[in-house]
C-alpha cells in the first residue's frame with residue numbers, strides 16, 4: 001500500500017490490493033472529492049468536484065474503500081420531484097480500473113437503502129451522462145427525458161427511480 005498521493009493522482013492497480021473486498025460505507029465529502037475529481041471532472045471544463053449542497057446536513061455520501069482509499073462513490077441530495085420529496089443522485093463514480101466488476105451497482109444499492117431508512121422520500125432522480133444511461137437502467141432506473149446537453153460536461157438524459165407508494169406531499173411531511 002502506498003502513502004497519500006497528491007490530488008488527482010491516478011490509482012494504479014498496484015497501489016491497492018485487489019484481492020480484498022472493498023468496504024462500502026457512509027463517507028464524508030472530503031473522503032470522495034479526489035475520486036470524483038479524477039473520474040468526473042478531468043476532461044471537462046469544470047474546476048471543482050464539489051457541488052452545491054454537498055455539505056448540507058441531510059446530504060448522504062457513500063464510498064467504497066480499499067485499504068482506506070476511495071475507489072467508488074455516490075451522493076444523494078434532498079431535492080423535489082414534481083412537488084414531492086425526492087433525492088437527487090449526484091457524482092456517481094467508480095475508479096476506472098474497478099469499473100465493470102459490480103462495484104457501481106453495490107454502491108448505488110447501499111446508498112438507496114440508506115436513503116430509504118432516513119427519509120420518507122421514495123423518488124430518486126438524476127441527470128445521467130449519456131454513456132451511463134444503460135448502467136442506471138440495469139439498476140431499475142428509467143429515462144424520462146430526451147437527450148440534453150449540460151454545459152462543460154456533455155449529453156445527458158434525466159433518469160428516475162420510483163420505489164414504493166407515492167411520497168407524501170411536501171407541505172404535509174417533514175423531509176428526513
Ligand SMILES: CC(C)(COP(=O)(O)OP(=O)(O)OC[C@H]1O[C@@H](n2cnc3c(N)ncnc32)[C@H](O)[C@@H]1OP(=O)(O)O)[C@@H](O)C(=O)NCCC(=O)NCCS
Nearest residue numbers: 092093094099100101102103104105128129131132134135
Ligand atoms: C457508470 C459507472 C458508475 C458504473 O459502475 P460499474 O462499477 O462500472 O458498474 P457495474 O459493474 O456495477 O455494472 C452493473 C451492471 O451495469 C452494466 N453497466 C455498467 N456500466 C454500463 C454502461 N456504461 N452502459 C450499460 N451498462 C453498463 C454492467 O454490465 C452490469 O450489468 P449486469 O448486471 O448485467 O452484469 C462507472 O462505470 C463509472 O464511474 N463511469 C464513469 C463515470 C460516470 O459516467 N458516472 C456516472 C455519471 S451520471
